[in-house]
Amino acid sequence: VEWTFAHEEVQGSVQDRYAQKFKEEIEKLTDGAVKINIYPVGQLGDGANQVELLQNGAIQLGINNPGSVGTLVPETNIFSLHFLLPSDMDKAHELVNNSKAMDMLNEKYLKSNMKVLGWFPEGYQMWTGNKKITKPEDFKGFKIRTMASPVISESYKAYGADPTPIPYMEVYSSLQLNMIDGQVNPIFAIEEMKFYEVQDYMMLSNQAIFVGTFVANDMFWDSLSDERRAQVQEAADTATEYILGAQKDLNNTRLESIKENSDMEIIDLTAEQRAAFEEASQPVREFYVEKYGEDAGKILDQLLKDVEAIQQ
């Protein structure tokens, strides 16, 4: 059998490497009885189109992220809150796999026809801009491109910015034409999308971690034999474990490559500067709970508890 696996990024990205690893593993575990066809962003539309195809079963497997699923699974907007996950990447990786909050969240995905097979941090989110951003006031009137999720918008409004949703593949040209002042993404993406060519500054802001979600269509999942399901989960677990080191390497080497190949200035925010953003971001947690209700509140409480436990 052949299964279609779509993701939201270009070839060589973190999601692509995850998909390639999964393909390698599942084809090995099933002795070639299963073949995986991988479609990077653009070939089956963008992130939002791809999620629709997955929900209605037109494709079997996909990687999406809370930014593109936030209007369908409101509770997943939790990952768009700033200064929430531990700043230690290994701990963040462990949390998104093992926190009890994730069991609750995975149930919400299932209600939207997505069986979650794995969660993985892809890297720290960084701001790039045509001006320096070192304090919330610098965001005043700043048009920042974000994914189209309510909590992401609210987070940038809390800093005084003007968040503007634009599809991923149109960000480069929008920056080039000065239709927006900046954008936010992990370093590996800023490199492969060449945003450094059309931005003057990159702030190592670390306000959030970009999280990817590997999902299967639920009906497809239910149709598999127990043996096949175990193999799929095993291959997913292998890919999830592999991607932690792979994404760290990719983000590191691409930071070096940006330093070598561009004159974009890189600004590391100080602890004080970061603290001012952290403070300004706090009311968005209330927004999240008020907007999405009781279960969202429970998921947030549980995650905060587990964050605290893992920090000790």
Ligand code: 6CS
């Ligand atoms: O900013 C975006 O829209 C995209 N960024 C990444 C790193 N992955 C997929 C997402 O659609």
